[in-house]
Every structure is written in structure tokens, then in C-alpha cells.
Amino acid sequence: MDSEDTEAYLRPRARLMSTLGEELISNERVALTELVKNAYDADASLVVIRFNAPLEEGVGSIEVWDDGHGMSPETVRGSWMEIATPHRHRRPRSEKRGRRVLGAKGIGRFSAARLGLVTSLATCRGDGEEVTLRLDWGRFSDENAYLDQVPVNWSVRSPKVFSIGGEAEQLFDDLTGEFRTGVAAEPGRSPHGTVVRLEGLRQRWSAESIETLKRSLSRLLPPPPPAELAVPDQPEFSIYIETPPGELRHYSGFVSASEALAHPHYRLVGTVDADGQAHLTLTAMGVEEEVVIHDDLRQGTNLPSCGPVKLDIRTWDLDSGSLRQLLKIDLGAQNISEVRRLIRGNSGVALYRDGFRIQPFGETGYDWLEFDQRRVNNPTMRFSNNQVAGFVYVSADGNPGLRDRSHREGLIDSPEYEELKRVMVQAVSRLETWRYRLRRPEPPRPLDSEPLLPATEGGGHGVFQNFTLDPLRDVVNQRYPDDAVLGRALDEATEAINDSVQKVQEIISQFSRLATLGTLVDVVLHDGRAALTRIAYVLRRLNRLTKGTSEQDPGLCEALGKVHTDFVAQEKALDRLFTRVEPLSGRQRGRPKKISLHEAIDEAVSVHEADLVKQGITVTVGGDDVTVTAEPSDIAQVILNLVGNAIYWLSTLPEGADRSILITTERTPDGEVDIDVSDNGPGVREEIKDMIFDTYFSDKPDGIGLGLSIVGSVVKDFYDGDLYLVSPGPLTGACFRARLRRRVG
Template identity: 70%
Template sequence: MDSENTQTFLRPRARLMSTLGEELISNERVALTELVKNAYDADASLVVIRFNGPLEEGYGSIEVWDDGHGMSPETVRDTWMEIATPFRHRAPRSEQFGRRVLGAKGIGRFSAARLGAVTAIKSRKAGGREVNIRLDWSDFAAENAYLDQVPVQWNVGAPEVFADNGQARRLFDEVTSAFRASEKQSAWTGSHGTLVRLEGLRQDWGAESVESLKRSLSRLLPPPPPAELDVPDQPEFAIYLSLPAGPLDHHTGFVGASEALAHPHYRLIGTIDENGLADLTMTNLTSGQSETLNQYLFPSHGKAPKCGSLKLDLRTWDLDSASLKEMLNIDLGARNITEVRKLIKDNSGVALYRDGFRVQPFGEVDFDWLGFDLRRVNNPTMRFSNNQVAGFVYISADGNPGLRDRSHREGLIDSSEYEDLKGVLTQAVSRLETWRYGLRRPKGEGRESGPITVDNPSGAGSDRHGLFQNFTLSPVRDVLNAKYPDDTELSRALEEAQEKIDESVEKVQEVLSQFSRLATLGALVDVVLHDGRTALTRIAYVLRRLNKLAGRKRDEDEQLASALTKMHVDLTAQEQALDRLFTRVEPLSGRRRGRPRALSLQAAIDEAVAVHEGTLEKHGITVTVSGEDVTVTADPGDISQVVHNLVGNSIYWLSTLPKGKERAILIETRRTPEDEVDIDVSDSGPGVREEIQEMIFDTYFSDKEDGIGLGLSIAGSVVKDFYDGDLSLVTPGPLAGATFRARLRRRVG
């Protein structure tokens, strides 16, 4: 040890195996998926997952059978026995069908440790001998043992399970007797493939866990892509689930996509290339209306996305009772609207497919990676909730190299490429939301009208919050379903009663939404600001405690700490969004409004623009204030509020322009011959698209991907209520983008 050049070597303990298997893989569903992916990489056409009871912790077993090419003794010794083997880096395509393989790190095979205490493997390559491997994972738990001190039992013998007309052949013939996935399968003799048997289950498998597994497996491969998408034909690959006789045996059968996915109300299909140019088609399947979208989507303020090109098939539903009632005429296996809603929810989520196979956990019901629910909180009138969207996004390992899996097989590594992927997809979804809003908006509605009826995203009031959370018959329904499950007349009567309650609640919500806009000016704003800021103070305190807790737990439980940290980031973003909203509303407070006084209009405008000085500099935006410097009698806060909102909108849209484009804002003031005063705010941005020009003054309408839709409404309220004026869109304006005119008719002498 006295020598400076002494060398030593890392020597892993045997318990590394349990770390790789039991702890690295987050849950049993993901572990089974890893085994299915292994079968896919082995060119299997059919995988049978057979559960053998009792399905209780410490008992029973799970078998994963496949008809892939199997392993030779040499493959087991030189590849399977190597942890983190680079084999797949050297051979990224499967040996028979040339599939782009899904495994790359060489550790997925150890996911079996998550499922059972013992793993027994039988495998045979065509024409070769049968290999038998047995791993008792408890052998690797000894604290003092090193990995190279724990032997793995294996032997090679004459074919038995994968012999011609052996047990594998008989099992597959039984499974495919009523359905054959291909002519190839009917010719298979059972002379090659792999069986992984997991004994001594690590968990109980009940109805909920089996249903969750089935949903997850059903989305491993996407449904047939639309003809408009040039997606390579999906590899021939089927999954069959076999459950023992009893309460779970109705889950036995081939795993497939739900019929509900074939009947969305809206669909968004198309491509986004590596430069962010979108070629998308939006369709309303109910009316047959469609619209094409050809424009650049820039997630990083004018920079082309780094994620690479992708293909998109997004399907969404309206969740109001009238829209769902029509779906009862389709054979979905649903008896009433509540069951239709549940069916849609169970198949919701945006899935990500790399080379035809799903990346976990994208597409899981509770994995809202695009933040649909967060966006809906900010703008419930326009935005989708996660449980009304089912999406299929197609990428490839070669075309999207920056999108890489995490080691634990859950999600993608956080990177600028991943952020850009979320950015372009969110912008694409925002275009569909805007188009849908226009279709659902009552004809002739203007900014004086209330917003369109808001969807009840959870159905039958089951997940309402706050004031409306108790307007549900769910407790009664649960009792009736338990006592009278076959009484369809009673079930229908209850459903009709719930529909009437839902419709009445929606009308009340609409009235309150209308009132909330009118109440932005007056005493109610004082109450909102007081109670809201009090709540924010409490939220901020709780968030600080949450962050400290995450720090303390990091050494004990990294997964929990990461979850707490993510929760802290998400909630902090919402707290800041609310604080910004309160700041924007604050000038309208009756208590805070100052006494109107004579002031220079342009001086008031300069003060309002100064608030944005840092943001203007960041995006290279120039602001020019010109025209007649009119003297008006006004509260400086009113002028600030109007200019602040209009300039803020201009800044946002100018920031989306590609680099090199002119970014300018022109503010002009003048007194008209009718002794009125105009404030025109013009910019060189993309302008207001013609199809949404009638909607932009609607309360809660926003074309920004994360917009709340109150800026123009608040500015318009100030102009109208205090100065008997109006706020309008002027076309054409002095600059190429949008021009808004605030006309003041009172207190302008």
C-alpha cells in the first residue's frame, strides 16, 4: 500500500443481482414487459403469458413462452451470462426478421428477479440441444458473497419441451386453435423458442393488478396506423394471456387494443419533421369536418427542435353526456355513459413507440407526461384532460438518437431533446384544442357572452372538486351495482338522474364563469386576492417543507425522493402561475384603484413597457412609442394594465419567430376627430390566424399552448367599464403581425 502505483479492481458483491432485478425495475408490470421485449428481440411471433395458481405472494408461478429463435449453449455461456453485455450494440437488428431490437443495456433479463424467487429457463435453438438454467435469487442475497462465488446451475440435454410436437407445440396449438396470427405459426413445430418460469411469486395477483397488466400489454404495439401515416408495417407479434379457472379467467385471451380507440370524436394525424415543420390534419369524426395545418412548431422560442422527426396519431373525446350517448350505439361492451367514460379513461394516455414498440411508461393511464391536466387547470374551457386523450407517437432509434431510455426502463433521460419533443407535441395538441373550441363555440358568441360549456372530465361528477364535489350519485350507484348488478332498468334510471344533475351543474358553472368575468372589477376581486394570496403563502410554506423532505429522503429512498422533487417542481410552477394571475388582476381591485388624474398617456405607456425591459432584451425585441402625446384623466394602473397585457401578448408571439426575423412592437397614440383616444399596439409577429379572430376576446380562450385566456378579457373590461371604450383587432396594421386598438371615450378631455 506504500506504492503510488498500486492497482486494484472493482469486485461486485452477489447482491448486485437483486439490485439489478428487484430494485432497478420499478414494478411487476414493467418486469413482465421486459421479458416480452426479450421475446420480441428473439424474433418471436407469439408470446404466451401463463399464470398458475395460487396467485399469492410466495406461491404460484408465471410462465412466459415464446416461439423465437431460442438460445444455443454458446449463446447462454458467452452472452446471457454476461451482465451489461455489449452484444446488442454490436447487433442492433434481430437475426431472422431484422427487427430493431429493444434491449440495449444487457440487464433487462434480470427483471425476472422482480417477479419470482426462482427463475427457471428452458431454451432451444432450431437443430440444437435444449438448455436448462435455474437461478434461485436468494443465493445472491448473502452479504459476504461475491458475484463470482455464486454458481448458476445450467445443463444441456436432449430436447423435451421444445421438441417436435413437444409441450411448447401442444400449448401453442391450443392457444391458436381458434385464431392463428399467421401462416408461419401454423407451420411451427415447436422445435425452438424459450420458456421463462418464475416460481414463488413476489406479489399477489388480483383483479386490479391483472387488469393493469392487460392494459399495459395491450398498448405495447400500437393499433394499425392510419393510411395517411407512412409508418412501417408492424412486425407480426401477438401476446396471449392465460389465467387459471376462477374469478380472473375472463381475462384469458389475446391482448388487443380496445374498440373504443377506433371511435374518437376528434383526430390529429400527421408528421413533424426535424425542422419543426408540421403537416397535420385535424378531423371531427362526428361531423366529418377537417382542416390541415402546415406551419412550424418551435418549442424553444424560434429554435428548431432537437428531438428529430416524428409521426403523430392523436385521438380525443368530448366527455359531456350528449357526446358520449352516441357511443352507446357502438358495440364497445359498455352499458351506460358511465361505463363509456371509464372505457375511454382506461385507454387514455399518449404512448411513445420506438421502432414499433412502446417505450415504458408512455401511454400508461396515470402518466401525464405532456401535462394535460396541469394545462387544463389554467384553462378548463379549452384544454383537454389526460383522461380524454389517447395518442400514438412514432419515433425511431436511428432518427431520434437523442431520445434515450433511463436505465430502470421507466421514461426517457431528461435532455433538451426530450424537452423539445414535449414542446412540439404540446403545440400540436394546442392547435387541435383551438380548432375544437371553434367548432363547439356557439354561433355568434362574442366577448360579452359566457364561455362554452366545460367538459366534465371525470364523468358523472366522480372526481369533481370543491363546491361541486358532492353532486354525484356514485355512492348510490356502488350500492345498487353490488346488490342489483343485473337490474338494467334501475341502472338506466340512475344514469338518467346523474345526467340531469351533470347538465344542471354545467349550467351553474357556466353562469359562474360569466359572473366571474363581470366580477373582475369590484369588491369580489379584493376577496379573491386576499384569500388567494393567503392560500399561496400557505402553499409556498408547504412546498418548502416538501423540498426539505425530499433532500432528507434522498439517501434512504432515491425513488421516493425523485417523486417528491418532481411534485415540488410541478406544484411550485402552479403556485407561481397563480401568483402571476393575481398580479395581473390586482390593478382591477376596487380597494387598490387610485383616483383618476391628468397624466401623459405616453409617459404611462413608457412605465408599463419598462416592466418588460428584461424580457424584451432577452428576445431582441425593439419597442417604439410614437404619435400624439395625449393628456387623459385616468388611473395610471388602468393604462398599465391594458398596455401590460397587449405588450405581453406581443412578446410571447414574437419570441416564437425563428432567429433572424424582425422582432418589433410599435405603440401609437392619437386623438380622433370625435375626441376619442386610441392606443394601438402592433407587432411584427405571426399575427392572429383568420380562423380564430372571432374567438380571441372570449373569456378563457387562448391560442398559447399554456395560456389562461384572461389577458384580452381583462384589458377589454378596463377599457369598457372605466372608459366606455372597446378593445378590437385591427387589420391590416402598420406592422405585419397583430394590431390591437384600445379606444377610450370617457375621461379623455
């Protein structure tokens, strides 16, 4: 029947309830956490999670008790039974304690559907009536039933569960009296609160799953924060888990933070304001020195501000020697393996909004800052996720761009969230740099004009530091102090070992350069040129097809002609790019030839053309156009790495700032050739000038630390030269000088 201006209404099927429960709550652990958060919003000071055997799928039950303010019949009918109620939006603070409420979407009740087949609820406000209701979630699975056709059984009665001397009061009083949690009953109060019984479990609860739940809940509220962070006092809120007799009984107890968290090897505490200005304090176990850093962690990013952040990052070294220190502390561990397992079990960076953790931040294995990938790229400097336990504090008012996902796990991928991750990695990189300095075995080098590869002393560092005869020398000096022949022989052996170690280091440096960058370029060239060959073949066929359609369909012919022209242009661009990077190939080096340094520099700089344009960087090549006898790929490697570093640091300048790179070449009076690469970026920080030439050291948050090492290898190995940090340089930022002494005639 035809009609106009007729109104219709959406009518959800009953099975929408089970669908939403599965989609909005990702797993049973999150579901229980949601029920705990509901108790927190109800001003509870104690939550009891009771597991009743048998904890098998389809049987058994879980009870969640709280001593919050409870619900009146009007609240149950008008709020709890309304889906997506706006109640929390209207009242963002809890009614008694003024807590910032954690539930705002009105969908927390679906947690019960995720946990059990049947939900029974009893709730009571002080001196009020007790409300009970029962939901059989299976009744909502009827495909033919509509949501408003499935009744929910509920009743109002005089208090029974929450009566004076009843089950709730006995439970809470027994726990607070036995364990002295500080949660004391109010004199003369009438019992109040809520209990949710989840019957017919949807999953089996094993020892492992209960242990995971307890560990997750232990980080729901952070440990006491450092006083200097000025984080508001944590609310009086305790969680108790009660497990059935038998093998699971030892999991019963109050949930608390691990003692291991109180004893990190390294710690970063500080604040970052909305503009990215950080005030960070770094400390280390057994080190009296305390480092305070003031720095800009946003560094000119165009991303929106994530808002002010407070940080407490605790990290550990997991080698046996470092963990042995912790065995002297009562952590509940008997050996190094247990200490390592304890640290890993509490690892992860947790994110707290208004004092309560956002899931799943802080869960073991949830590497939202990608620490593990950073460590793969640079294992010498970076922390892995299982070495870090972090506590990050934000607020709903101060960080409005950090919003929860609808399924209650994680944050929406907003620009503000990306900025938060960026700021966090920047802060942690400061701690990694300081840790590197503390663990660095060799003494600091002079700050300025120090070659990359100085003469090796004392057996080098890193893997070579054990190539030393010092223990033998100590024994000889003690037992044979007057034996000059033995002493001289020992000196000669030490010198021979040091010389050999230096040669091995140089060989490894060459091999590393050829095996990494060179091999990578070989693969790119091989596969890339093979693809270009195929593209050229297809383009020839396309050209023939275009000519064949000229008479039948001129419009199609014209369109195909434009496509052919565009693809040919792109093919030539790729071919030019491959030609530019071919000198970096790891194939056998050709004979050095006379080249113009300026031409070689221009060719190398052109590889960075896209980044230079994107960042608005001006490159100037000046000085004497020196002619040298060299391998073009060597000059390309020097320029590519030094200019690449300059581009990165210039990109951290504020938007609109002048960004310049100056490359100059000069032949010295001694016949040597200098290549200087300077920029007007932030320069090299004073506290790291003595470390920047160390292999794998990088001040970039995601840096690998091989750029300067590759440049130094080329300069030293093939031209008997050195790499220097020149201070001051011609521009305001960093200036590196590659001095070539051989093959420069």
C-alpha cells in the same frame, strides 16, 4: 506493506444482483414487459404469459413462453449469463426478421429477479440441444459471498420441453388453431423458443393488477396506424395471457387494443419533420369538414431538434351528451358510465420507437405532457389527460437524442426530450382550437374591427346560453299564431332578459378582473412588503455588525460591507417593482386624475423590462402624448396585457429576427382616444380571428385566454370603449386598438 505500481481489481459482492434488480426494474408490470420485449428481440411471433395459482406472495408462479429462435448453449453461456453484454449493440437487428431490437443494455434478465424468488429457464434452437438453468436469487443475498462464488445450475440435454409434440408445440398450436391469430406453425419445423418460469412470486397478483397488466400490454404495440402516416407495417407479434380457473379466468385471452380507440370524437393525424414543419389533418365525428394545417411548431426555439415525429392523437368529450353517440357503437359498454370508464382506461399518449412502446408512455395517469395542468389553467379549451389517447412514432435512427433511462421507465431529461414535449403540445393545441370552434354556440363575428363585447343576442354564450325564451316562442307561434298581444309581450320579455344577461356578464367581467389579477397583486404586495420590512431590519443589524468588526478584522468588514451594499440595491429594486405593480391592486379604486398617457405607458412597459431585454425586443412609444382623466391602473392593465401578448408571439420568431413593438396614442376628431399596440410578429391566424376575443380562448399552447378579456373589461366598463383587432396595422404582425370614449377630456 508499501508497494508501487500494484494493480487491483473490483470484485462485486453477490448481493449486487438483487440490488440491481430492484433499482433497474421499477415494478412487476415493467418486469413482465421486459421479458415480452426479450421475446420480441428473439423474433417471436407469439408470447404466452401463464399465471399459475395460488398467486400469493412467496408461492405460485408465472411462465413466459415464446416461439422465438431460442438460444444455443454458447449463447446462454456467452451472452445471457454475461451482465451488461454488448451483444445487442453489436447486432442492433434481430437475426431472422430484422426487427430493431428493444434491449440494448444487457440487463433484461434482472426482470426475472424482480418477479420471483427462483428463475428456471429452458431454451432451444431448432434442431439443436435444449439448455436449462436455474437461479435461486436468494443465494445472491449472502452478504459474505462474491458474485463469482455463487454457482448457477445449468445443463444441456436433448429437447424435452421443445421436442416435437412436446409442451411448447402443443401450447402454441392449440392457441393458434383455436383463436386463429395468424401465427401458424412452419411445416416440418422443429420446435424452438424459450420459457422462463418465475417461482415464489414477490407480490400478490390480484384481479386489478392483472387487468392493469393486460391494459398496459394492449398498448405495447399500437393499433393499425393511418395509411397517410406511412408507418412501417407492425411486426407479426401476439401476446396471450392465461389465468387460472376461478374468478381470474375471464382475463384469459389475446391482448388487443380496445374498440373504443377506433371511435374518437376528434382526431389529429400528421407528421412533424426535424425542422418543426408540421402537416396535420383534423377530423371530427359527424363532421364532414376536414381541416389541413401546415405550420411551424418549433417557432424559433433554441432547443435541439427532437427529430421527425409522426402523430395520431384521438380525443373524446366526456359529457353525457357526447358519450351517448358512442352507445350506438358496440364498444362492450352498456351505459354512459361504462363508456366513460372505457375511454379513461385507454387514455394516455404512448410513445413508440421502431414499432414498440417505450414504458411508461401511454400508461393511464402518466401525464408526461401535463394536459391536466393545462386544463386547470383553461378548462374551456384544453383536454385533460383522461380525454386523450395518443400514438407517437419515433425511431432510434431518426431520433437519437431520445434515450431511455437506466431503470427502463421513461426518457432521459435531455433538451431533445423537452423539444418533443413542446412540439406535441403545439400540435394538440391546434386540435383544441378546432374543437373549440366546433363546440362554440354563437355564430362567428366579422373578422376585423369587432369590439370585444358586442351587444348580447340570443342569451349570450357559455353558461348564459340557456337564458332564452325560444322554446316558449315556438309553442306560442304554433298554438297562438294570431295573438299579437302575446307575441309583443314575449318580445319585451326576451329583450329584458337579453339586457339583464348583458349586465350580468359585464358585472362578472369586472368581478373576474378584480378577483383574479387584483387579488393576486394584493397578496404579492402584502407578503412582499412584509418581507422587505424584515430585510430592511436585518440590513440595519448587518450594518451595525460591519462597523463593529472594522478594527478586529478589516477583511471581514470589507466583505460584509459589499454584501450590505448588494442587498440594499436589491431591496430598492424590489421596492420599485412593487411600486410599479401597485396600480394593479384590487383595492378600492381612487378618483381618476389627469395623467399623461405616454408616462403611464412607459411605467407599464417597464414591468416587462426583463422579458423585453431577454427577447431583444425594441419598444417605441409614439403619437400624441394625450392627457386623459383616468385611473393609472386601468392604463397599466391595458398595456401590460397587450404588450405581454406581443412579447410571447415575438418570442416565437427565429433567432436573430427583428422584434419590435410600436405603441401609439391619438385623439380622434370625435374627441375619443385611441391606444394602438402593434408588433411585427406572426400576426393573428386567419382561421381564429373571429374567436380571439372569446373569454378563455387562447392560441398559446398553455394560454389561459383572459388577457384580452381583461383589457376589454377595463375599456368597456370604465371608459365606454371597445377593443378592436386592426388589420392591417402599422407593423407586419398583430395590432390591437383600445378606444376610450369617456373620461378622456
